[in-house]
Amino acid sequence: MQTPTTSGRFRWRIVALLFLATTINYVDRQVLSFTMTDELFRKEMLDIPPDHNGIPTVLTREATDRFKILYGDVDAAFKFAYAIGFLLAGWLIDRIGTKRGFSLGIFFWSVSALMTSFVSNMAGLRWARTSLGLGESANFPAAVKTVAEWFPRKERSFANGLFNAGTNVGIILTAVSVPYLILNFGWRSSFFVTGLLGFGLLILWWFTYTKPERNPQLSASELAYIRSDSDKIPVRKVSWTRLLGFKQTWAFAIGKFMADPIWWFYMSWLPDFFNSNDALDQKLDLKSFGVPFLIIYVVSDAGSVFFGWLTTQFMNWGWSANRARKTTMLICALCVVPIFFAAQTSSLTVAIALISLATAAHQGWAANTYTFASDLFPKNVVASVTGIGGMFGAVGGILLALLSGRIITAFGYLPMFIIASCSYLIALILIHLVLPALDPVKAEELDESEYWSVAGRP
Template sequence: MTDEVFRKEMLDLAPDAVLTKEATDRFKVLYSDVDAAFKFAYAIGFLLVGWLIDKIGTKRGFSLGIVVWSIAAALTAFVSNMTGLRWARALLGLGEAANFPSSIKTVAEWFPRRERSFANGLFNAGANVGIILTALAVPYLILHYGWRSSFLVTGVLGFLLLGFWWFTYSRPEQNPKLSADELAYIRSDDETIVPLKVSWGKLLGYKQTWAFAVGKFMADPIWWFYMTWLPDFFNSNDALDQKLDLKSFGIPFLIIYVVSDAGSIFFGWLTTQFMNRGWTANRARKTTMLICALCVVPIFFAAQTSSLTVAIALIALATAAHQGWSANMYTFASDLFPRNVVASVTGIGGMFGAVGGILLALLAGRIITSFGYVPMFIIASCSYLIALVIIHLVLPRMEPVRTEELTTEFV
């Protein structure tokens, strides 16, 4: 089955009907609404799951998230209209919200503060491995077995991941293979564990939380825009000298996401190197994030060039810079707050990122159908620099919240 068949099914058109430009534009607007539903549930999930993970632990919290998103992926294979797709994607968003709070809390549990940006870069790159495999495998599945098969396979893989996670993960203190010296190194920050219950209202009272939230609100929607709309950009952009379809987009997307992985690892490593040279966390992280923000600026040329090669190169550079930005943003929560509230802070920041994603998702389809991709890429090119300026104004110095400031009251 092709993308055209999928669109006809979702628009309730006959298989032999002509897919007109009007129908295609209507699909893009409806798809924006589906994307917004995903991000709305993602936002709610981030806030709730962050608190839940801090309450019941990383292992059980992430396991619950895997179960929900695996069920949602499998259910998507059985939808027959845009309403069903909207609900299935919303359930997926609720489950996937557990991913990053769990990952960031895991890094906080297993790494001292000075190594967390590199570790975050590695796990952030790992998230792209799934996208790379998807770019290679999904076109084959769709062309040979229909679009529904790709969602069924995703659901099955989720349950396999659940088994792997459950039987391999444990906290450092509970891992029998960890020596006393290794545990001491992990805990070398001498970070005092605070009471588990800290209110969202209390966390929102700190400028550190708002700095993290701004970084997520401004940058996360851009990454979701890439993931959601790049296939259509390459397939429908009349300015490009070549167009990509299901049979041909695998390699270009492989290039984009491999470069993104490299950016995540490199910029995470770069911050660590700056700190090893004696730079403060404030100077190291903000300098790296400035470099990332500048690397995104040229992307608005991607919507204007006629060269597919140039467009791929510009997008790859921007996605690599985004992943580097994200790798450093993820450390904000673990740098600025004690381990026992990292998931809650990450959840708050992730919620703001998802809210930004909802707003952009609702606008994207309408902007693209009316004005093309140029405005969207201009938004992408500016967002990171604006975010960094606001972050610096809100938090001129990255000073951790002191343990004694946190309350044990929970709302």
């Protein structure tokens, strides 16, 4: 007789759809970090003519430093909108449903990405990225809620790890395609072409996604397996204020606040690090970004899947969720520590290896922290909790983004990598102090007026 786990695997198709969505989300997000290394783009954003009397204008060191500081401010604007958007997206998705809420997010970010190809200065770029941040914030609340709807608790970290691997694939595709587009068709083509991808995703999502109970292709045995540890009392409505009263929310928020800014630092500044870091014996440009970034983010993908699988394996051995997740997160935190040396080595190979290890560990950390929301809260508030955590992560990203350009122009990349090397260990210590055991919040612990009882009481 077949078991539920072998008689149906439709739920993994849903993960594949989330993987695709996350990939496109990161393509649109990542385009700017590669485009910013293009000389013509920098000149146009700074309102500097590309040539003078037929002779190409050369950017001075002062102009380059000014561009990096302004770029950091644009990055902070994106993250500010992302923080606000995370809260709004989580709230909206919990109220109008995953399908409609995510569809709105995809549409909004795709329009914003496409419109970036028409900006002509830093002010226009700032507004375009702000709009993009609002739309892109829907991806993770929707994806984490979808995993909570489609997977039993013991499989969620692995499922989260799989869809989260799309972040790396998105960066790889960007590193390979965007330099080609810029070199052959100009920097505007990079935003226009990649912005079109979201509209295809929107059509696919709208005509593919349904809840498990409404999906005719899902077998009865697989549905029973998905529902094997479902919440008995579904939550109707819970305010952000109420959710902030739980230490479980704060544990998740701490993990995001400390780690997300580091990942965003990698996304925003690694192309410039490889392009301008004087310590390296070799420098990369639009013609040579492809292979190194392919290596970094293939390793990151492996880390996302491996560390998500590792937690699941620990739990299959009989470990508690608390022990399994925190052990995996400790391993991830330790793997990031050596990254400070990447800013000191002269070897491009060593720098790539250290950054690859750190990004893989971050993805493992992310796969496990995202699972906090679905492990610790009833399904009906997972998107809201994810939105709160994402908002805290974005606030941390805003603070680091505002400082990054100024720190890099004044002191180089070493201080930034030192911050990265210790953030995860500090975060894990704080999480354990706030939440020594990963005890889930039960529906009945929420305000009694805000849930449906088994008997149907309003």
